[in-house]
């Protein structure tokens with residue numbers, strides 16, 4: 429269970445989060461939607477302590493995310509970064525198996541490699557990709573390697589920052605199914621950011637829309653279409669007319 | 677009035693900025709030291725750093741030293757009296773190389789080669805969120821990126837300085853014997869007799885200090901890089917500047933500690 433309570437974050441004069449309140453129940457899949465630049469990535473990073481909110485608290489299973497043993501805390505998480513954030517100094521399989529090659533989850537190299545290859549297969553990449561370097565991959569392939577790395581150590585809580593951006597429709601479908609599978613079969617808690625409404629419907633148990641620094645609307649995905657919220661309705665329909673201003 | 681005060685305001689602002697920078701260096705240094713004492717240690721990263729900082733720097737260190745030693749011999753020959761020249765040239769080449777030029781030149785070369793590449797690499801990692809990714813993979817960036825490079829530089833730069841000293845002296849020797857007609861055996865005897873343990877010790881201690889400074893500045897500026905390509909550029913430039921200035925300042929400090937008694 430992850431709870432955001434009145435979370436505020438600014439960068440200089442720019443107010444990004446202005447009082448975010450949100451609950452994500454254990455073993456459910458929450459999808460965050462919202463316009464570009466509204467602070468979705470910042471919201472995920474604030475849970476992991478990569479950005480520090482000025483105000484408000486974030487609780488994970490009732491405990492403050494910034495307190496206690498940070499290593500043990502982070503060991504429960506996996507994160508796919510929006511830009512992939514692969515380590516370009518090492519080959520793909522070592523990226524995927526990074527956690528399995530050092531620290532508390534360390535295991536023999538051969539075994540770590542096998543797990544990496546298996547995770548790569550699950551994101552639709554063949555074993556020959558394992559020995560390439562990240563710079564030798566296409567954007568969408570890098571994204572999927574990042575995804576494989578996020579799930580490699582089978583974390584309890586997984587954050588996906590735009591997992592299907594830059595993928596073809598078929599591969600998007602594969603990734604959507606994978607995320608759904610991780611939640612339903614492994615019982616993981618997932619928070620996914622996406623701009624793709626097909627993904628939203630495929631992945632989400634619940635949806636939250638971030639707008640103007642606050643959660644504008646949140647509820648089960650089934651209620652999304654009949655929410656009656658003008659912001660959400662405009663966002664789903666992708667219309668230029670509505671309360672959200674499209675600067676032109 | 678404002679125009680009159682402007683230069684003072686500028687000096688004041690820069691002094692404050694400098695002081696706060698020194699404070700942040702100190703904190704970064706202390707954090708690095710504290711991480712050195714706690715596991716885990718990353719052996720692979722350490723070996724890679726040894727290779728990059730030490731082995732790959734050898735050609736540039738060798739070139740710098742040999743030309744400097746040679747030039748030094750020519751200068752001294754030109755400036756000294758005809759009678760004492762056989763002993764003065766080897767002695768001053770040895771002292772000059774071992775005490776000052778060897779460590780300083782190697783230090784500055786390491787700042788140019790190693791500091792800049794560390795800063796650019798780490799800054800790029802920061803800009804592309806790789807540093808954040810390290811953190812989320814339960815790996816402390818300070819432990820994983822900074823500590824191995826710092827220790828490697830402290831261990832390996834003294835070796836480079838030692839090699840630079842020897843090659844520099846050889847440069848002087850080559851010029852003196854080939855071009856100036858010195859007797860090789862006398863040259864070597866004059867060099868060996870004249871150098872003292874303290875000279876060599878100071879050379880190596882300087883090497884360790886300069887190596888530490890070079891690595892730490894690269895890491896510091898990399899880790900505190902701004903965003904985008906411009907951030908990487910700024911970080912690289914800042915790191916080399918800071919490393920060069922600090923190396924020269926540290927050289928003055930160490931010289932006064934070792935010799936001004």
Ligand SMILES: Nc1ncnc2c1ncn2[C@@H]1O[C@H](COP(=O)(O)OP(=O)(O)OP(=O)(O)O)[C@@H](O)[C@H]1O
Pocket residue numbers: 439444463464465466467468469470471510
């Ligand atoms: N480290 C940072 N320094 C300064 N500003 C930042 C930083 N990180 C994010 N911002 C700002 O915060 C705002 C929100 O950024 P964020 O990356 O969370 O957007 P987003 O909702 O994920 O957008 P997108 O859908 O385009 O990825 C942006 O205006 C961005 O400029």
Ligand SMILES: [Mg+2]
Pocket residue numbers: 468469470510589
């Ligand atoms: Mg984003």
